[in-house]
Amino acid sequence: MLFTEPLEKVITNPPIRDVRARNAFYPSSASVRVMDPQTGRPKSIGGCLRRQYYEITGVNPTNHSDAAGELKKEMGGVIQELMEEKLKAAGLWMASEKSIWIPKYKISGRLDTWCWDPESMKPGKTKTPIAIEFKSTGRFGEPGLINPSKGKLMPKEDHVCQVIPYLDFFSQWPEMFHGQPMRVIIFAIGRDSLNWKEHMVFLAGKGHYGMDLKDDKRYAVVRNEAGTFQLKYITVAGVYSRYMQVAEHLRQGKVPERDYALQYDNELILKMAEKEMISKTDRGKVASAVKRDPEGREPWLKKGDWQCGWCPFKDKCWHGIDHQAKPVISQDLPQQGKSAPIPITEPKGSL
Ligand code: SF4
Helix, strand or coil, X not given: CCCHHHHHHHHHCCCECXXXXXXXXXXXXXXXXXXXXXXXXXXXXXXXXXXXXXXXXXXXXXXXXXXHHHXXXXXXXXXXXXXXXXHHHCCCEEEEEXXXXXXXXXXXXXXXXXXXXXXXXXXXXXXXXXXXXXXXXXXXXXXXXXXXECCECCCCHHHHHHHHHHHHHHCCCHHHHCCCCCCEEEEEEECCCCCEXXXXXXXXXXXXXXXXHHHCCCEEEEEECCEXXXXXXXXXXXXXXXXXXXXXXXXXXXXXXXXXXXXXXXXXXXXXXXCCCCCHXXXXXXXXXXXXXXXXXXXXXXXXXXXXXXXCCHHHHHHCCCCCCCCCECCCCCCCCCCCCCCCCCCCCCC
């Protein structure tokens, strides 16, 4: 095991940490709050408001990934580079990592890739740009990808939320798209098999860039091999109003409520079992637990949201633990003689 230890060390504790100033909201945190028809409870799709609040106010993360977890995060970038090489070879690539800025809502983002729509390059057609967002998932077809008919997958709803600011921003220039709406392809790739599915997302409904949210009726539409699906619950107004909620909490200095749960309450677990939202094995465990502990003193099933399981603020959020302030620039730097010290950057930002 010559290399495991030094590699794990550098992956989990890099000499210089990647820190972005948080003086803006990011499309990657986009979310909506909807009523879940199965449980009859409101539920969040996408980024947690409390997590955004912690990030923007410079709270030190309390939970860090192990080496494998860190590498998984980097795999998305590797896959994007690989696929862009192929798009270049196909003569379709236009540009990568182009930024947007939506001043009204202080949203700053970067679209992965711009390409020429292959259909628009056929004789007699007008060359039209189309954007691509690469989204890697652990397992191809993993739970969370809506499956409208066997073998035909949908994108994750989180990913649909994340492209809404881009779709809205570029709707200002319809001439760019020659009569079509701005379209983003969510390129969903499984890290396990490198199989992929393409999902085209665009906006439908009345509204335009910059309009008052109460009048904006636009929502997401997904088109893929399974058909065309109107996701009327993922709206432009819904996404922006969630960012505005974080802004309001920041103004008031008040931590938002949690959007997700580390452990579901027993009432919800029972509902999920009744509605067959959990596996047969888990339903069996719930049935035994209810018999054993009818008053529900213990959780009937150990189950919660993955968002909390992977959250870098898990201990802070659920146990109020503030770990020792972790310096942005690791103290564990390689020896570099007498060069000037690297300044420590405060990860704070304001809106
Ligand atoms: S632990 Fe869960 S609820 Fe708390 S900030 Fe993280 S994602 Fe949100």
